[in-house]
Amino acid sequence: MSPAAKLPRWAEFGLLPAVNLLAALLLSGAIIRLIGESPWAALRLMADGAFGSQEAIGYTLFYATSFIFTGLGVAVAYHAGLFNIGAEGQAYIGGLGTGLVCLALGHWPFWAVLPLAVLAGAAGGAAWAFLPAWLQARRGSHIVITTIMFNFIASALMTWLLVNVLIRPGQQSPESREFAPNAFMPGLHTLLGRIGIPFAATPLNLAFLLALAASVLVWLFVWRTRWGYALRVAGINPAAARYAGIRPERVTIGAMLLSGALAGSLGLNELMGSQHRILLDFPGGAGFVGIAVALMGRNHPVGILLASVLFGALVQGGSQLSFDMPHVNRDMVVVIQGLVILFCGALENVFRTPLAALLGRGKPEGSNR
Amino acid sequence: MSFSRFSLAFLAGLAAAAAGVANEFSPAIVYDFGGKFDRSFNQSASEGAQKFKADTGIAYREFEITNAAQREQIMAQLARRGATIIVAVGFTQASAVEKVARQFPEVKFTIIDAVVDLPNVQSINFREQESSFLCGMAAALASKTGKIGFVGGMDIPLIRKFALGYVEGARHVNPTVEVFQNMTGTTPTAWGDPTKGGELARSQFGRGADVVFHAAGATGIGVMQAAQDAGMLSIGCDSNQDYLHPGSVLTSAVKRVDVAVYKAFSDARSGTWRAGQVALGLAENGVDYSYDEYNRGILTPTMKQRLDQARADIVAGRIKVSEYKP
DSSP, rough: OOOOOOOOOIIIIIHHHHHHHHHHHHHHHHHHHHTTTTTHHHHHHHHHHHHHSHHHHHHHHHHHHHHHHHHHHHHHHTTOOOOOTTTHHHHHHHHHHHHHHHHHHHTHHHHHHHHHHHHHHHHHHHHHHHHHHIIIIIIOOOOOHHHHHHHHHHHHHHHIIIIIIISSOOOOOOOOOOOOGGSOOHHHHHHHHHTOOOOOEEEBHHHHHHHHHHHHHHHHHHHHHHHHHHHHHHHHOHHHHHHOOHHHHHHHHHHHHHHHHHHHHHIIIIIIIOOOBBBTTTTTHHHHHHHHHHTTTTTOOOHOOOHHHHHHHHHHHHHHHHOOOSOOOHEEEEEEHHHHHHHIIIIITTTHHHHHHHTTOOTTTTTTO | OOOOHHHHHOOOOOOHHHHHHOOOOOOEEEOTOOOOSSSHHHHHHOOOOOOHHHHHOOOOEEOOOOOOOOHHHHHHHHHHHTEEEEEEEGGGHHHHHHHHHOTTTTEEEESSSSSOEEEEETEEOHHHHHHHHHHHHHHHOOOOEEEEEEEEEEEOOHHHHHHHHHHHHHHHHHOEEEEEEEEEEESGGGGGGGGHHHHHHHHHHTTTTTTEEEEEEHHHHHHHHHHHHHHHHEEEEEOOOGGTTTTEEEEEEEOOOHHHHHHHHHHHTTTOOOEEEEEETTTEEEEEEOOEEEEEHHOOOOHHHHHHHHHHHHHSSSSSOOOOOO
């Protein structure tokens, strides 16, 4: 591959993503036009549905919270040169840990349940990432394949547990009983209400702040610690890492454990924060969205945060769009989301060279740098 | 479109929305993950709603769920925008209905396949085991090998309910019948995987089965196709699927979700809607086996006679069909 044109920082992180997003929206608009609805009205509905009211913002950030956790998880593994496709399964099993703590210790005060739930979520996710990591480090089994397989094993395990063990007797739905109220993650509207700021009741909860804290910790870890340095070196060049006294096998396992732990925290938001019970398929694809979020956010916590909010907005705005425009069904919404991923992820370099030329910086592709 | 025209349209839309709130009858329906084109459960519900619209000219709002948090949000939104009755399709909606029904005690809710015990919720449940029992009988009667198959979607209580009734019905005819049971998967994609459904059916044929019953949503399309290709018999589910492969689909375990939805809408409109539990079985024509011009050739009069006899016995309580209880 020829080297990509260089852009100034503001264009790299601001202008280019904006142009990509615009292109995706234009193409989506054309498709909406084709099915006979007004693209303008659709865009307004979507934007309004995602950011137009406190309720809209609450839901957007609630979805974003899940994506931040899984996105951070994917990013940490990526820095170590590992493509973790298993965030979905790790989130599922991590959520199981969180849920079991909430079911068992619901009578404890919240501030005692919270740390245990966080630990159990992280432990569950890490445990689910351990075997693929070990297989990669010691046996060379490719992490992409093993983590995908572990997603299926996780869903098989969870279906069995929910149908046979955890189900509340006498009901059809494979769900556990509801957690005791002490194990509910406080909603952000109650927290804000306590300090006198009124906010609409939404599922947005304390886990959002935990996700922000996790973002800061990931940044500190990856860029400000020795272990983070080792992680990045091993990711870029395992041979050089070994020469420098770093053991890539250990890095592989460590990075995957951390990655799984982050993805496993999704249950804090989905289960403790919103559903208040363990139910079938609660990650709902957030593990896979996490991959898109990490790629789009350039594996940097700030980028992941922004990309998560964008995807949260697409989910929430898309849901409002199909609510108000019956012709735009949920599959159309997936098409729009897919176009955004396509332009911002896979085709991100399409506009790079023309932009660089336009800005008079950098050289066209293929020339000397 | 010019901007002024757009804003005019927008204002007109707002006015229409405002008018909708003013005490008009406004029904709504919320489908589950399968979506309204699953050729099975949700689609049947959608057909009921469409029939109501065709008969009365009253439009309804509908929504297809894509994630768990959405359920509550959408139902609350429907209630706020003046829905008179909201039909929630599928047992996964139970907890959302419970929460939203508490918030909006003046709105009527009907949930299908689950029980929510609140003064403004009607819970409609089907006794699927009864129609499955008859289909199990039909399978055992039609089988020449004494081996029959069952392909489920996911291993969840609802599907075990189908399987249990099916096995009991088959044993009722032939106590030594062998029943192969397979589930398609462990994720919701198991409801929409015809390829895998076909594979499972073929493996059951390979083990000697010659009739296979599916309770697997759109996955069943593959099951029935495989039976047709192999010259075997299949049994459809939820909707009447006899027409899909005439001469190969022995019968269908019909579940009249469409009737339930239609009745909920029209009762709510006429004021005869009542909260509480409604159980629909053979006696109420809520479930049944299908018999029409497509399967007349294979479901022989002697078989039909046995099925109708058993049907009457179940209705009269002379045959007890067990219900799977989680």
